[in-house]
Amino acid sequence: MTESTIPTTTLRRVDLSEARLKRRYAAERRFRLYGIAAIVTALGILGLLIGTIVANGYTAFQQTYVAIPVYLDAQAIDPQGSRDAETLRRADYQSLVKQSLRDLFPEVTGRRDKIKLYGLVSNAAGDDVRDQVMDDPSMIGTTQTLWMRSSDDIDSLIKGAIDRRLPEDDRRVKDNEIGWIETLEAQGNVELRFNKAFFTSGDSREPEQAGIWGAAVGSAYTLMITLLLSFPIGVLSAVYLEEFAPKNRLTDLIEVNINNLAAVPSIIFGLLGLAVFLGTFGLPRSAPLVGGMVLALMTLPTIIIAARAALKAVPPSIREAALGIGASPLQVVTHHVLPLALPGVMTGTIIGMAQALGETAPLLMIGMVAFIVDVPGGVTDPATVLPVQIYLWADSPERAFVEKTNGAIMVLLAFLIVMNALAVLLRKRFERQW
Amino acid sequence: MNSLLLIAILLVLSSVGYAFGQRRARVVSGGHPSTLHSRPQYYGLYVALWCGIPSLLLMAAWLIIEPHVAEWLLVSNLPADAQQLSPDRLSLLVNDIENLASGNIVSREVDPVLQAAADGYKAVRQIGNAAMAAAAISLAVLGLAFARRRIAPSLRARNLVERTVSVLMILASTIAILTTIGIVLSLAFEAWRFFARVPITEFLFGLSWSPQTALREDQVGSSGAFGAVPLFAGTLMITFIAMCVAVPIGLFSAIYMSEYASPKIRATVKPMLEILAGVPTVVYGFFAALTVAPFIRNSGEAIGLDVSSESALAAGAVMGIMIIPFVSSLSDDVMNAVPRSLRDGAYALGATRSETIKQVVFPAALPGIVGSVLLAMSRAIGETMIVVMAAGLAANLTANPLEAVTTVTVQIVTLLVGDQEFDSAKTLAAFALGLLLFAVTLALNVVALHVVRRYREKYD
Structure with a gap:
């Protein structure tokens, strides 16, 4: 090239000075730092999220118990002296507890103060006394120091959620209540114990009696239905689409359809369930059966996509070898391809189930949001599930439900972590390089 | 039995x-x-x-x-x-x-x-x-x-069994189509009944939303207004805030993971980021309502701003955190798919890594990145629990992110939770909103999948 062809006006001086290089390297470092900052921010927020939940929630696994000397009046509990279980179960222990509280603090008079005094212990304190009496009926007629659940306010006070140093008007627990509880504390009669009720009972309006067992059972039933429907249907359609389907417009349509269904907002599936399962088929509201069906439709695309990927990863040589020794196309799949793809299919299924376990919105649509105290006994009983229980508690005005909500979130996250860990483990353990 | x-x-x-x-x-x-x-x-x-x-x-x-x-x-x-x-x-x-x-x-x-x-x-x-x-x-x-x-x-038992199994397989794979048809038909049918009562133009262009219909004829102030514009404005605002959080964080994470990080760091950080997408949305909602919203409110008040306790900012920010992995994972994948030769060419010309990324890798990966952003956006528009728990109920037509706004999904939930007559205008309105939501997210998904797919074909 001759010099005359390059017009001198367009020649640009390239600055190769140290200063420019420095600037470029600085820009390089800055850019890299942005990346690190983004990752640190994202992970930091994740840490913050989990941190706040654990910090506010671990106390939900504990419950304050108070010990009160209770005179187990034989006249009140079992006037006939028969000691049979039914009589013992039906006796009014709550009023015995109230009587004992009056005896313990005889200086309390006046209706309102007495109601406050009774409020030291839970409404279920009588049940705690009953359980202990039924364990050992020989206590009847004597005075025993028995442990029982405190009310939620006292529980919050003992756990430090209510600050004793605040002015009296600003706290829910008043000075005289603190006085009584400090008397008990001084005697060593206040204790934090493991909160069994949180894991064994259903929902309740009283925070100290509310538990997640009902919701957990509801979740289990719902997931069972989801698994029973979505796993076979998902695997069958994945096998068909991947191994047998002819390439035509119908199968193309199915494929596009599945990809789009995977991205449809979950609440739309709830609307479908409401209109079709409840409206047209007349299935019961709030039932795990319907919830499971809706979630099955929702997780189906996830499972199909994962199963297809797993089937695709099995090399064609396996199929050809099996065909070569005379297997029918279906035998090729059931005897060779599917067993080899199974770990991948299982991984996809577990991830789909984890998704279903954490899903809330579609279940609100089909009425699984009712206040249900009983633990469901079947797939058509009204039930709620763990995430909906969290939603209900989060909406609850009672201050003590905040810690329950956090506790329930911890349980839910624990389940999800176990499921995802299982999926990762399956993938690691059985992943094969062909 | x-x-x-x-x-x-x-x-x-x-x-x-x-x-x-x-x-x-x-x-x-x-x-x-x-x-x-x-x-x-x-x-x-x-x-x-x-x-x-x-x-x-x-x-x-x-x-x-x-x-x-x-x-x-x-x-x-x-x-x-x-x-x-x-x-x-x-x-x-x-x-x-x-x-x-x-x-x-x-x-x-x-x-x-x-x-x-x-x-x-x-x-x-x-x-x-x-x-x-x-x-x-x-x-x-x-x-x-x-x-x-x-x-x-x-x-011929094997042939008979195999024929039955293949019929079962075909039936199973039509369920996906039946689901879509079911969604479209049920939403369209109920929405059609709704539009018989409320004109479709009023629904699409009306500026006020107050779905309380009168229980008695002579009741005052509850004629019901079904203009969906404020809901869409609210949805778009919260989605916009979410994208403002998710796109920079997600993109920079993706760039760092695909271009700078060693395989070992990538193998640990990527699943950790994906945890963000695995946390149930109800947990994010609780976090937004109980931690983020009060924080934003208090810091706003500290500098003299009047912040609603159900501000769009809180819901949007938390939603943005949730969709970070949707942006980062897919962007990471598409940037990884950019051929090595393009990068090598840039390095050979003396470009630094960041210059290569900014001027070669990023433009080459742009269609895929746009696709991932669109997918994340459709996820944000359809997200329900975060906004139900952290956004407001009143339909405000406002551009101020510190005020409370409501969204399409929030209204669907409020209209349908609780006992309702099945064919009142209120419940039918929820289905009309659902249809609109379905149409919008479907359009976004189709465009996004199309963009992603076209881009992939280019380098294969």
């Missing part, structure tokens, strides 16, 4: 059939299984299918039809004056009788006529259930016997 128990019995019968069929096949082969057309297991499966499928189908049909028949019987047995009632009141009465029969709370006084009707209904249901069990079980046994009789060495 309990349906689940019946299903279990039918399944047990099928496995018995499997064992019978297998044994029978061995017997008819006279001890030489090689004379059979298929292996003995296929004869077993053949019997099991004959035993299970017809009986389960019968049971399904029965479960769908029986309540309608029982209800028809109930109505035709009611006294004449009850039958003359208007359809609405008649269905209320029928509802009450059904509740009475199943032992639920009834909304009216129980008189002997009602009690008799309930008892009759209960008896019909019980007879129906028993008949269903009997019919299903006898059909299963019949199928078993029939199939077992047909077993002969020349029976």
